[in-house]
Amino acid sequence: MGVCPLARTPLLRDNFSGPLDPGARPEVLTCTSWGAPIIWDGTFDPDVAQQEAVQRNLTVGLTVFAVGRYLEKYLERFLETAEQHFMVGQRVVYYVFTERPAAVPRVPLGPGRRLRVERVARERRWQDVSMARMRALQAALGGRLGREARFVLCMDVDQHFSGAFGPEALAESVAQLHAWHYRWPQRRLPFERDARSAAALARGDFYYHAAVFGGSVAALRRLRAHCARGLRRDRARGLEARWHDESHLNKFFWLHKPAKLLSPEFCWSPEIGRRAEIRRPRLLWAPKEYALLRS
Ligand code: UDP
Numbered sequence: 001m002g003v004c005p006l007a008r009t010p011l012l013r014d015n016f017s018g019p020l021d022p023g024a025r026p027e028v029l030t031c032t033s034w035g036a037p038i039i040w041d042g043t044f045d046p047d048v049a050q051q052e053a054v055q056r057n058l059t060v061g062l063t064v065f066a067v068g069r070y071l072e073k074y075l076e077r078f079l080e081t082a083e084q085h086f087m088v089g090q091r092v093v094y095y096v097f098t099e100r101p102a103a104v105p106r107v108p109l110g111p112g113r114r115l116r117v118e119r120v121a122r123e124r125r126w127q128d129v130s131m132a133r134m135r136a137l138q139a140a141l142g143g144r145l146g147r148e149a150r151f152v153l154c155m156d157v158d159q160h161f162s163g164a165f166g167p168e169a170l171a172e173s174v175a176q177l178h179a180w181h182y183r184w185p186q187r188r189l190p191f192e193r194d195a196r197s198a199a200a201l202a203r204g205d206f207y208y209h210a211a212v213f214g215g216s217v218a219a220l221r222r223l224r225a226h227c228a229r230g231l232r233r234d235r236a237r238g239l240e241a242r243w244h245d246e247s248h249l250n251k252f253f254w255l256h257k258p259a260k261l262l263s264p265e266f267c268w269s270p271e272i273g274r275r276a277e278i279r280r281p282r283l284l285w286a287p288k289e290y291a292l293l294r295s
Pocket residue numbers: 064065066067068069070071126129130133155156157158211293
């Protein structure tokens with residue numbers, strides 16, 4: 001069995017993956033240069049992860065924003081499929097952020113699972129909605145969500161679950177490999193290259209996707225504070241990073257290496273087509289319909 005050093009250190013004492021078997025997937029990278037595991041299908045035992053999480057009596061938070069047309073278009077399917085696949089058997093608290101709490105669909109929830117709705121202001125530009133997520137998240141982490149949940153995953157709403165997404169995805173800090181970019185050469189990765197931006201990166205480790213990130217409440221508060229500072233600084237200089245909050249998230253994970261990475265199987269775009277290494281996608285992106293949603 002191959003060894004990924006971080007998987008044995010206190011940083012990953014909240015690992016939940018069970019003993020990892022990186023050798024089960026020799027065709028892909030299963031460990032980063034700093035020793036964090038990259039979780040691919042077959043490298044972990046979902047039953048062990050499940051048992052460990054149940055023993056710890058965890059509550060896992062899942063935050064999602066559904067503002068404007070994203071609410072009607074995506075939220076119901078996101079929540080329904082989360083009930084089928086997300087942290088089944090654990091205590092879960094969903095936090096839905098929206099400007100229209102009354103329009104949130106009433107999805108039947110399994111035992112030990114709750115849904116809370118938090119009201120947020122509607123921003124004029126979609127770029128601002130995306131960035132406002134960071135602000136609202138900070139408020140929630142400092143309040144009820146932070147008290148209720150031990151770990152939190154933060155997700156885009158324009159996707160749905162298609163396979164088991166369990167406690168193996170949890171760790172002190174968790175980053176998602178971007179489905180479109182995980183095979184790209186370093187120099188082409190879409191980091192913010194303008195040196196004036198707080199998100200500027202001359203190089204990085206991987207390109208991470210802001211549609212899924214997570215960690216402990218404390219780690220997420222640090223992440224959020226970092227991104228908010230960067231966004232404010234850029235705005236004061238009349239700058240906006242290339243991929244908005246995602247650019248700042250990438251900068252954060254360059255400076256503070258994530259304890260665990262999720263393979264692109266955990267957030268896959270069907271538009272990419274079939275790939276041998278993508279065995280069982282767990283979340284699937286909805287097709288982009290920007291013309292409709294962002295007008
Ligand atoms: N979002 C929203 N309403 C909007 C724009 C964005 O609720 O008008 C939220 C929603 O959760 C969405 C996320 O912000 O999934 C990120 O935006 P989007 O998915 O459009 O960005 P992309 O995935 O294309 O980077």
